[in-house]
Amino acid sequence: MPIKAKDLRLYLVMGSQDCLDRDPVAVLQAAISGGITCFQFREKHSARNLRETVELGHSLRALCRTHRIPFLVNDRVDLALILDADGVHLGQDDLPVPEAKRILPPSCVIGVSARSIPEARQAQQEGADYIGIGPMFATTSKPDAKQPIGPEALAEIRQALGDFPIVGIGGITVDNMAAVRQAGADGIAVISAITRADSPEQAAQQLRQCSR
Ligand SMILES: Cc1ncc(COP(=O)(O)OP(=O)(O)O)c(N)n1
Ligand SMILES: Cc1ncsc1CCOP(=O)(O)O
Numbered sequence: 001m002p003i004k005a006k007d008l009r010l011y012l013v014m015g016s017q018d019c020l021d022r023d024p025v026a027v028l029q030a031a032i033s034g035g036i037t038c039f040q041f042r043e044k045h046s047a048r049n050l051r052e053t054v055e056l057g058h059s060l061r062a063l064c065r066t067h068r069i070p071f072l073v074n075d076r077v078d079l080a081l082i083l084d085a086d087g088v089h090l091g092q093d094d095l096p097v098p099e100a101k102r103i104l105p106p107s108c109v110i111g112v113s114a115r116s117i118p119e120a121r122q123a124q125q126e127g128a129d130y131i132g133i134g135p136m137f138a139t140t141s142k143p144d145a146k147q148p149i150g151p152e153a154l155a156e157i158r159q160a161l162g163d164f165p166i167v168g169i170g171g172i173t174v175d176n177m178a179a180v181r182q183a184g185a186d187g188i189a190v191i192s193a194i195t196r197a198d199s200p201e202q203a204a205q206q207l208r209q210c211s212r
């Protein structure tokens with residue numbers, strides 16, 4: 001089922017590395033109560049081995065299923081299949097979209113990262129369902145992130161792509177999200193604005209209210 005622009009309104013990206021000493025399942029539950037519209041399981045560089053990652057993934061997936069929140073897996077198509085995910089998110093260094101499509105069921109959503117018009121056009125032509133553009137601003141959640149490109153670059157990509165689902169990511173907070181939406185994003189994807197907030201539920205609620 002293709003992802004709708006409204007599903008991208010408030011997209012939480014998260015793995016256990018983002019949750020400090022909190023239980024990722026509790027953080028996701030709070031974020032869902034606060035109004036997130038999409039979730040991506042992004043387990044990176046963590047102390048968890050693959051077996052533990054799969055176990056956590058099953059719990060997060062079940063929670064999303066109960067609340068009818070789309071559940072996507074970052075990077076790993078094998079994990080997406082194991083967890084019966086609704087989709088995957090692939091970056092420019094990850095599995096190419098045509099290869100992913102050979103393995104995944106046709107209903108599986110594919111999101112692709114882009115930071116330029118050529119990258120975005122290629123993703124669109126290869127059959128991506130949405131594009132994640134960033135980093136918009138400086139981020140501390142991705143040590144290998146490239147230089148921020150700002151909402152101006154997103155506005156140019158929006159113009160080049162026309163009506164196609166686009167989400168901005170990277171350093172987005174309640175204070176700067178308006179610029180990302182005004183540039184033409186259908187929604188925002190965040191890690192720390194929710195996972196590092198004193199109250200992930202209230203943080204999600206506030207971001208959701210501001211993204212109307
Ligand atoms: C919604 C969304 N947009 C962009 C990214 C970044 O993906 P990628 O460039 O592959 O980097 P990693 O997340 O794998 O470190 C994303 N994950 N989600
Ligand atoms: C995964 C990812 N891709 C580009 S920036 C980023 C990190 C976003 O995290 P935060 O919302 O905490 O800046």
Ligand SMILES: [Mg+2]
Nearest residue numbers: 075090091094
């Ligand atoms: Mg990736």
